[in-house]
Amino acid sequence: DVTVFAAASLKTALDNIVEVSGQPGVTVSYAGSSALARQIEHGAPAQVFISANTAWMDHVEDSGLIAPGTRRDLLTNRLALIAAPGSDVALPIGPDMDLAGVLNGGRLAMALVDAVPAGIYGKAALTALGQWDSVQPQVAQADNVRAALRLVALGEAPLGIVYATDAVAEPRVRVLGLFDTALHPAIIYPAALVKGGDTPEARAFLEYLSTDAARAIFKANGFSFPEGQP
């Protein structure tokens, strides 16, 4: 049996992959990367850990809980600017876009900008574009990126910044554009085996995640792969 701890945003893709892989006894515990990392720190029976950012994986690795040599950057993602249903704004992403003007008193939905990865990246991108200061008071921070997406999908916030993967999966929102990957630190989903959970089955599952079959599924869900990998 294999116990996988995975960031909650991977659920759709990963559930699909587990099914397709045909490997029996794989259970996935989805939660926020922070919760999972802390649990691993406190002896959780996780064998595979897939974090939504490098910071928490670093944290676990620094604690010496990663099986050496098993960490890899599994996936990457992009940030998307999205608009609420029924909105017809066109707003090309750039330093001179009038984000605040388009919001017109409405909210820009993001994940927590100091805590949740999607929020941190989004803030970095807006800062790089020189937009952060003007738009900051309008930002509504949700506790995770899915909640931010939901705010836009429900029309409560006219605009939002989420992962491209989220935007793909939510038909109600319209993608206005993707942020240039240079505007923010690379969005990387690292995966690794947890020390003590290093069994052949776990290893096999981790390897399977990099197979073409798995990648096809990830791709269908909007994920990309690190430089140098197709």
Next chain:
Amino acid sequence: MSLSVSITRQQGDFTLDAAFDAPEGITALLGKSGSGKTSIVNAVAGLVRPDRGRITLDGEVLFDSARGMHVPPSRRRLGYVFQDGRLFPHFNVRQNLTYGLRFAPSGATGPDLASVCDMLGLSHLTDRRPGALSGGEKQRVAIGRALLSRPRMLLMDEPLASLDSARKAEILPYLERLRDDTGLPILYVSHSVPEIARLATTVVLIDAGKVTGAGPAERILSDPSVVRQIGLREAGAVIPTRVLEHHDDGLSELVFSGGRLLLPRIDKPPETPVRVRILAHDVILSLHAPQGMSALNTLPVTVLSLREGDGPGMIAQLQCGDDRLLARITRRSATAMDLSPGKPLFAVIKSVAVARADVGAG
């Protein structure tokens, strides 16, 4: 003012099926424990709804099952002194007492706080909470609270049961004054026949949920057939008299159809009508007018009937003028004196045997 009650109600196995009229004055409900007295009072107060029937006060319908009418208790304006106290624990004595005042219509008159406190001996307790009162103190507050709500009628369920005789002796005259001066009608539940004899204008006998007798106090309490129900010890006659004059030695002379009576002073002016209760066991029969005895009252009487009781006792009903007396004697004496209906005799009554508590203005 007159209350008219005619109700039925089933509670568990117990069937209440009572109809009576309570004219002006004090109407006493007399009956043993569990006979349904409290149930009747609760129905009059509006706290329980009879299954069927009608209750009217002075023509105003309080309850009528046929018309689906049920005036809520708060609009009946009946001051209820509960058998179980029910003081408000979160109010002090003063607040308890004055609770009903604010709801009384502005026109309603009645005693004020000071006079009620005075009469009930509560003045030093006004700042206490009920939890710090003795049993009798609580009961007195309950009486005061009902009085101060300026009700149209008082409902009193054994209000004096937990009070000592000295305290009772203070409250009873007050209730009499209420009855006489303000005409406030009272529905009064009590186990104490002396209390009832003193206060009641009307007596309603209750047994197992039914009315077994009702009428003027004089008649009911003098009815030898009632003796069984209320207990031999309490049998007696209530006689309407009139104050004649007050003597210097503290005695008052009363006159009635059968003659004159000397009693300890009664605080009523001459000509006032006064009801006097003479217990059957306080009457001694004598063949001759006795001489040199401390009993001051000797009345000529004729034997009307002799009624055997349980044991060695008999009740003799005596005609005395237009009124009737009861005497409780032993069978041995009856035989010795050869008593039979029609026989003329003398009834000897100690003046003091007609005690204050048995005198009621009426």
Next chain:
Amino acid sequence: MSLSVSITRQQGDFTLDAAFDAPEGITALLGKSGSGKTSIVNAVAGLVRPDRGRITLDGEVLFDSARGMHVPPSRRRLGYVFQDGRLFPHFNVRQNLTYGLRFAPSGATGPDLASVCDMLGLSHLTDRRPGALSGGEKQRVAIGRALLSRPRMLLMDEPLASLDSARKAEILPYLERLRDDTGLPILYVSHSVPEIARLATTVVLIDAGKVTGAGPAERILSDPSVVRQIGLREAGAVIPTRVLEHHDDGLSELVFSGGRLLLPRIDKPPETPVRVRILAHDVILSLHAPQGMSALNTLPVTVLSLREGDGPGMIAQLQCGDDRLLARITRRSATAMDLSPGKPLFAVIKSVAVARADVGAG
């Protein structure tokens, strides 16, 4: 068994400072409302802690402030009939009654459920909850509950106040039997002097938290100086007598130092000592031995003292054999008969005036 109490306790403005001994039998606490009776009983039961003092039962210390001793109520084994009922609302009558049984030591004997139900007229109510009982029914359950806990002593705080006289007449003999047959001591609070006179071996007078008199019931209740405190109407003498014989006509003949008394049948075998209470107002004085009268008892007496009361009444204390009687007469009669200490007279007492309720075995 003997209870010895000597305690002080401050509650609010009220100071309880009481010391008395309760020997075998029934000890009555007599005092007006708020005088501290319930407070004393609570201290004996262990429900309140006196500030200072000592309470012992039959030599066993229940409370001793000097030694810091306070036996918890549950280990005192005193059956307490509360002034305020306190039935368990979640138990039915049977469960209430038998609650204490399981805690009684296996050796303890006492009445069983059936006999208690019978005596208190509760048999048809055993499945009811207290909420569905009348006031008097509740009180009877409370009495039964205390009895069935097989206590070493009974504490009864106005146990009969809410009961009618018929019911009382059933319970009183039962309490007498308890007193006489089982020797169960009882501390008894009551406002009713007849009740106390009938039951009490010892009377303790309480006024404003202090003991103002204590001693054998005969002495205390026959003491003219006590008359004031307990009310004129209740004054009387208690006389120790002995059953002589029972006559066919339902009368019993008793003998005492002053002569013989005829009373309605007393259910005691000849030679049984019986206490008899003769109310002052039931005694008529006569200069001559009366003839042809329904009063069966005529006793030669001598005037001991004459005591003026309020109003027109006087209390005459009479020597009758070795015992004393009280008679209440008017000043007018005293003058007419020229009464003075030493004068020989006849006391006329209707046999029936010594009513059942005033006869106590003792």
Next chain:
Amino acid sequence: MTDWLSPTEWQAVALSLKVSLWATLVSLPLGVLVAFALARWEFRGRQLLNGLVHLPLILPPVVTGYLLLIVFGRQGPIGAWLDQLFGVTLAFRWTGAVLAAAIMAFPLMVRAIRLAIEAVDPRLEQAAETLGASRAWVFATVTLPLILPGVIAGSVLAFAKAMGEFGATITFVSNIPGQTQTLPSAIYTFLQVPGGEASALRLVLVSVAVAMLALLASELLARRAMRRVSGT
């Protein structure tokens, strides 16, 4: 101490207090009413009302927040209506945080008050009625004072819950510093970053201190009320 917390953190503390107080106060009258209805009235839909009141307790807070968003959001049926008619916006405002906290705390408040109402001796209320007090007066002068300890207990429970409420609040009104960033949101934020535990701890301590003070105050109040009720 002013140095100890950053201005934003102070804002979060102040906002949490404000939100919790308002949530408690606003829901109190309704809480008493609903508790009374559940305890005393027989009506069709009683069980439904009871279930509805308990819903926020049963559902994960996030779900409650989501439902709030759907119903009270700008696009939501009630939210849009409130906006048009009264110009009241709840979404992304502290008022919305009040609504979320109030709804989450409501079952606790109602339960406590209901229990107190059920313990009131109806014979006392009857006595008041016979003295001429209408139902409303009886409630104000007898029932209410007698249930006061329960009302206080319920209110403090609600206040404490409001102080700790996170899931529904952040889902419904997000986390806007100075406007909707309550103490729990701030704490959560710190817990999401590696090494943020120390900062979170500081805020936890503040949160605990505030709630403890509230508890202590309520204990004193409730004791007083209790002494009144016991009649001594």
Next chain:
Amino acid sequence: MTDWLSPTEWQAVALSLKVSLWATLVSLPLGVLVAFALARWEFRGRQLLNGLVHLPLILPPVVTGYLLLIVFGRQGPIGAWLDQLFGVTLAFRWTGAVLAAAIMAFPLMVRAIRLAIEAVDPRLEQAAETLGASRAWVFATVTLPLILPGVIAGSVLAFAKAMGEFGATITFVSNIPGQTQTLPSAIYTFLQVPGGEASALRLVLVSVAVAMLALLASELLARRAMRRVSGT
């Protein structure tokens, strides 16, 4: 209906029921004890205990979960001790979910029971004492039956809370299907997926249905108990 939920979802439902029931049952005796101590005993540290009991209510659930992880985790002081001495592991087991739910629900349970205890007329307990009942017997035969409605109310409140508990549970024992994935965790997981609302809704309905049944049952029970207590 078996088709309506996936096997994992059924597992989540079953687990939530199991966890909530155990959490309620396990904490009940302690809850009664603590409520009794808070209501009746005067001791140093009374206010401290009171505060401690309320803590889970005041803190964001995530914080509580984190504290549980620290204290009861495999490396935690108590967790390690339990493991060594009794071989009991809480972290990442359903037993840990029970602990988390119990702790989160505890303040609700204690408050309700305490209120009921404070409403008991001490004169009835005195009466029982004079009849020979020791303190323990008095408690068992008088106090306990009289507070039964409160105990039932508190237990249902706790059960409902346990059914809805999410933050502390997922933080302490994670979200492992079949082992620690409770209904709320499952709902949360669906809410993390775009378009997962429909699936979440299904689970929400199940959750509501279960809780409503529990509520209804408790209402009936409490009514019975209440009728007993009112003595008719």
